[in-house]
Amino acid sequence: MKKITLLFIICFSITSVSFSQSKFGLKKTSNLTKAGYSITGEIEGLQDTSIILAYYFGGKQYATDTTEVIEGKFLFEGEKELQGGMYLVVLSNQQYFDMIVSEQHFSFSTKIDDLIGSMSFKNSKENPPFYEYLNFITQMQKEVTPIRKQLEVAEGDEKKILQEKASAIDVKVKKFRADFMLNNKDKFFSKIVTATNEIEIPESPLDSTGNPDKTFPYRFYKKHFWDNIDFSDARMLRTPIFFNKMDQYLDKLTAKQPDSINVSADILIELSKANGDIFQYVVSYITSTYERSKIMGMDAVFVHMVEKYYITKQCDWVDSTQLVKIADRAQKIAPNLIGREASEFLDFYGRPFMKDTLGITHTIQEIKADYTVLVFFGPTCGHCKKEIPKIKHDVDSLISAGYNIKTLAVATEFDKKEWKKFINKQKTGDWINVADINHDEEGNPVASSDWRDKYDIYSTPVIYLLDKDKKIIAKRISHTQIVEILERLENNK
Numbered sequence: 001m002k003k004i005t006l007l008f009i010i011c012f013s014i015t016s017v018s019f020s021q022s023k024f025g026l027k028k029t030s031n032l033t034k035a036g037y038s039i040t041g042e043i044e045g046l047q048d049t050s051i052i053l054a055y056y057f058g059g060k061q062y063a064t065d066t067t068e069v070i071e072g073k074f075l076f077e078g079e080k081e082l083q084g085g086m087y088l089v090v091l092s093n094q095q096y097f098d099m100i101v102s103e104q105h106f107s108f109s110t111k112i113d114d115l116i117g118s119m120s121f122k123n124s125k126e127n128p129p130f131y132e133y134l135n136f137i138t139q140m141q142k143e144v145t146p147i148r149k150q151l152e153v154a155e156g157d158e159k160k161i162l163q164e165k166a167s168a169i170d171v172k173v174k175k176f177r178a179d180f181m182l183n184n185k186d187k188f189f190s191k192i193v194t195a196t197n198e199i200e201i202p203e204s205p206l207d208s209t210g211n212p213d214k215t216f217p218y219r220f221y222k223k224h225f226w227d228n229i230d231f232s233d234a235r236m237l238r239t240p241i242f243f244n245k246m247d248q249y250l251d252k253l254t255a256k257q258p259d260s261i262n263v264s265a266d267i268l269i270e271l272s273k274a275n276g277d278i279f280q281y282v283v284s285y286i287t288s289t290y291e292r293s294k295i296m297g298m299d300a301v302f303v304h305m306v307e308k309y310y311i312t313k314q315c316d317w318v319d320s321t322q323l324v325k326i327a328d329r330a331q332k333i334a335p336n337l338i339g340r341e342a343s344e345f346l347d348f349y350g351r352p353f354m355k356d357t358l359g360i361t362h363t364i365q366e367i368k369a370d371y372t373v374l375v376f377f378g379p380t381c382g383h384c385k386k387e388i389p390k391i392k393h394d395v396d397s398l399i400s401a402g403y404n405i406k407t408l409a410v411a412t413e414f415d416k417k418e419w420k421k422f423i424n425k426q427k428t429g430d431w432i433n434v435a436d437i438n439h440d441e442e443g444n445p446v447a448s449s450d451w452r453d454k455y456d457i458y459s460t461p462v463i464y465l466l467d468k469d470k471k472i473i474a475k476r477i478s479h480t481q482i483v484e485i486l487e488r489l490e491n492n493k
Helices: 127-151 156-183 188-195 215-224 234-238 238-253 256-270 275-290 299-310 320-336 383-399 416-426 479-491
Strands: 037-044 050-057 060-068 075-077 085-090 094-102 106-113 120-122 371-378 404-410 432-435 462-466 472-475
Touching: 037 215, 060 075, 060 085, 085 234, 094 120, 094 127, 120 127, 127 156, 127 188, 156 188, 188 234, 188 238, 234 238, 234 275, 234 404, 238 256, 238 275, 256 275, 256 299, 275 299, 299 320, 320 383, 371 383, 383 479, 416 432, 462 479
Parallel strands: 037 106, 371 404, 404 432
Antiparallel strands: 037 075, 050 060, 050 085, 085 094, 106 120, 371 462, 462 472
16 A cells, blocks of 8 residues: 555554445535534545545554545545544555544545645644644655665765765754644644654663663663553554554563563553553453464463453453453463463362273373373374374484483373274374273263363364473474474573
8 A cells, every 4th residue: 555644753564454344335415513523525636436534443444434536525424423543544546644533523625646745624623733744754754865865875075965964854853843742732643743752762871890781771761661652542542653562562572471471561551541441452452462372371471461450350341241251261271371280180079080091090290201291182083193193203203312201192082992993003002091081870971070171172182291390391282393392491401
């Protein structure tokens, strides 16, 4: 999509517009008075076509209205007021331009060949200064772009002269920006501009060795990362700024470790409590993101969020039925977080129950090995029949290389005939093969405990990797990851 508005203030590229929330309908004249919203537009030179009004939210763009252009004129209107924020008008030729929605009834006009420079508004206090800013920055970019290209090959005095010209433009931009903020401090767009201000990092203090503290810039930057965001204004959610800063904070500035992410999440959430809408968005986003994260171990963040914010009844937007489901999901995950001791297979009375083909009971703790591969499989599962030989091959190769490994294979289905057949065919007789073989009085298999929930077994095969103390090293991994993880652990010793 061709970007018309200026990327000087929006520090990322917009790639697509989602139309999943569109409402369609032809509009030519307004039948509304003061209710809802009405935005009248005229684009000189724009051919008859359909155009879209969309808004920014959560790193994406969503269509909220569609209308028809007739002789360059069109009308967006609706019975419900638009939520305040930055919106975009998307043209059929994939061009678009931004505007601020604060007032619900205003008009604008421009030209197709000069969308930004020719833009004018009526009945809008926010948009005229917004476009004043855009026009100035656009002009400055036009002036500095050729200078930067020349600097790539310039040398000597010529390079010095070009650098001075670029610096003069930079000074001019900074002065304009400062004056703009002073004269328009009551405007929402000023908050957007403020949000893009870079954190000025002071000189690093000296560490205990008398040298500048190398970690200070990072620590200072992260501590003050949110200084320029107004968390009390829900309109910030409907800009390209908020989501991208949140993503940068959690993904780029925070170590990809659950404990570190939990700390950053708590800091961000505490700030977000200044506005109910922002609080809801931040909590919901972090919770859902880390519940479905593809990075192993990040489900610990999900559990943290549920335990700290949902179970404590801080999330009043969640109804009781949904809350039960969320809490139940966290409860199932919690026992199997990375670093925790693997749950033993005990019945409801605390007795071991997993038995091998001879009826001998086995436990996880009885296994004496540096590493234990815990495999859940179904004897009739087609995918298991393909994957188990691969697991067997990789584990055997590690044993041959000197690794002290044992495998505990848990059958998730119990048909003794199929179970034995599977073991013989897959040649896994050297594994500790167990199953929950208890039956009721009528001979039907029954679960001896909630072991499926404890290990979150909803499909097979599932692989856990345990250390010598039977603490979880990794979970829900592939057979190749067994080799990769153990080799890395051994090399780091």
